[in-house]
Amino acid sequence: MHGRPRKPLKPEEGAASFAKAANLRTLQAQLLHNHHHKIYIKDALDLSSKLLEINPEAYTAWNYRKLAVEHNLRSETDPDSIKAILSEELRLVESALRRNFKSYGAWHHRKWVLSKGNSSLDHEFRLLDQFQKADSRNFHAWNYRRFVAALKNVSEEEELKFTTDMINTNFSNYSAWHNRSVLLSHLLKQRVQGYFPREKVLTEEYDLVHQALFTDPDDQSGWFYHLWLLDQTVKPDAPLLVSSWPVHGSDLIISLGRNLDGRALSPFTSFHSDTGEFPLILYFNQAVEGVDSSTVTVESVFDKNADLMWRPLLTNNSGNAQVWVTYLKLPDVKDHSLKAYPVGVSIGHTQGIISSGGSHYSHPSQFEFTVSLQPIDSEHAERGPGTEMVVWKDGNFHTNKTILQDVSPTIDYFDQLRIEKDIEPTTSMWHAKTVANEIVLFRELLSEINCKIGKLTLARLLIGHDSIMSYNKTPYSYKRVYSQEVLELLSDLMKLDPSHSRYYKDEHSLVLMCQVTSNKELLLRHCWYYKESTSWSIHNSICLRLNNLSLSRIGSVENLLWVQMLDLSHNELRSIEGLEGMQLLSCLNLSNNKLSSFTALEPLRLLKSLKVLDISYNELGAHSIDTTRYLCSSPLSHTVGSDWDVDKCETDDVKVTNYWDVVLIFRGLHLTQLDIVGNAISDDKFKLLLAKVLPSLKWLDGEDVC
Amino acid sequence: MGELEMEKHVLYILSVEKKKDDFESVVMEHLRINGAYWGLTTLDLLGKLGTVDSDEVVSWILKCQHDSGGFGGNIGHDPHILYTLSAVQILALLNNLDVLDVDKLTNYISGLQNEDGSFSGDVWGEVDTRFSYIAICCLSILHRLDRINVEKAVNYIVSCKNLDGGFGCTPGGESHAGQIFCCVGALAITGSLHHVDKDLLGWWLCERQVKSGGLNGRPEKLPDVCYSWWVLSSLIMIDRVHWIDKEKLVRFILDCQDKENGGISDRPDDAVDVFHTYFGVAGLSLLEYPGLKAIDPAYALPVDIINRIFFGR
């Protein structure tokens, strides 16, 4: 029941209710009797009308009337009588709707009657005008309006005018804005006369929605419409390649054992492989499909292009992904010559890479790099990441002037070598001008009134401005001028609107990560050496430390494809979505965060090189509700077959059914070191299960696994 | 504000079942099977399902089934997919799914799929994404999802996606929290959540929280306890539930309790009913309120039951 006050019935009301109930019960019983016995005489029909006028939700009564109408029409040939039969149904629906405007059964009955023909559609529009005036937000009426407009072939332009009228009468009508967005996006897509060029139309729409937003900034009706316009303005339609690993022009050195000559190697270009292959990663600005050996050509001595398998890096099975990877096989190296093998990659010269919105990749591009192989030192062949226990304490990290020399040139180098440097500007003047104009307007609004939507929109506009400007530049050559202001706006919002503070916090984290990773000086401050390189066999001992930044979410992964050792500890991460793009990661510290379920670790399943993982001091096992239960592949979402090998891990002590998520996440990993202490779930039985699921494990919580 | 009046709510639900004489009970008679699902699930979340005679319930449910395989809302009422879902959910709740003739039931449901992938609610052809959810949810519980064209079903749901990130009843229909739950739930069960723009929809959903802490179902509407379920479950399925103030919502739901006679209403001081009592308790379960069993956000059944169905051996 909705909107009925809670108060005990007075005795006389109770009696009346009792009498009403008795009457209704009799009607319902008689209706069912007539229905079951197919009695369609006038008295029986009248009785069903009476019932539906009291209780329009009695769906079986509507069904009964449909059967009766069909029965009575069958023996009727006189057009007037046919019309009379159908009109009576329309009358009944109208009267039922006056009782309950939200009755699904009544609205559907009306559609059913209309589909029989013989009814005046103009009458329906008049009725709708009446109803929609009385309740301008009723979504049944709006749906019905779309239905009647289609039947009557009313043009979308005309219906768009209706939404303009409704909005001008009262801009606080989300339903009208919604219908407008449906009609307009359709008109724009079809390039209907008067709705082209798109820019002209969108400019007019900005003007319309400003009136709503600036009249009452707290009214949500225009918020989402404005955001939709902003999206149209800021996001490029066509997919773009934003980064790759290896980068263009780099000279990659891959070792299969330890570094023999002791030369300091750059983290950006050296890579250890113990599987005899290395990844080639393409990172797009949006999810795309169709990356394969026909749309991407890789020329190398390693593999035939046609043999390369491109894989979307996804935690679902959609085939649409922002990041794609293929693995190139290394030849056996016998000589110690450090010969550089060239690799050429060209993308999009044949059509086929398409965004989920249906736009084609339209900027054919290519890049080159070389690969030299470090010979295997048989004596130390077994050494590499994961051969010695990693200890993530501050004392093990150090920095000095040489890190600048080691890393800085390669960042510059990395910088120049963005792939998209020769393309024509992807965004027209209109986009930049529109965003600039909006920024001015919202600054004005905020100078008059301190409102949350003003601040949030300004933050979004500034982010949009920076991303438009950066599309045509390399990441370090365009300085994101507004980052600091956006961070301040979001911090203000956390205070202004505390109920949604964690929404702003997540946005804050994304902007912060973008700021840190797309600025050379800032990024360098987070690069550290792990231990003395002599004592450890991983020649690439540079760790990116993004710890203690109070990050709640990860972003800008496209700038971090080179990272092999990452410290994200002491943040507020609830999710590591996006991390799957960092295919080179071998050591990862996620300790002291807010990860609350194993299914939240799903991105790790896609990290082939991961050896060392610290997830200690999180909230694993502490929550009854798992918020990534359906974002993770599992039998619950039919993304993992029921044949997964859960039984293999069953022991007398451990009911695997209770730990399905643990098995699902860890079974494909090849960890040698895991730290999991400090979670709600870390008892001995659980550790036994882990040892079973992770046979490669050498150290668990700092202790040897026997 | 105080605490959740667990015992009073149990008594209230048990009393509703017996009360058949007032007008509201008669008005609800045609959807008694929905009422049974709301009541029984609430009892289970409160840990009191044991007080119910499950044999009696099961035999009554079977009397609601028609030759077509579909269930009516009560004995003698026509079959409809809305009531078929409740029947399946109740039988799952009582661990009694094996009383069903699964092939007959799946034939009924798969027979309701249309050429465009959508589902009709019954033979009379009303189409709505609610029915897509129901078909997918039922068949998944029965391990028979392969009996429909899932790809087409998903594409139809995606065609109902709006520019605000939400979903409507049919293509072009306005976003509504109840409808969003159905569409997101169906996409979750079919492993298709990549069709959802989680940040956009998440923002729309979290903005459903109003000053009182309660949630509304559409912009500029009043808050209502039933949206605690629809908005919360959707936010959980897309991992954005932390974007609302959970404590304030808990307080709003608790404020809607009838602390004397049990039951929960749509808003504070309104009349209680079993529908809002279920949505209030289920909402609190999603908010991890202590002492309640956890509920699954997609199947709308307790997590232990869903885990038994999918991981039990």
Ligand SMILES: [Zn+2]
């Ligand atoms: Zn409600």
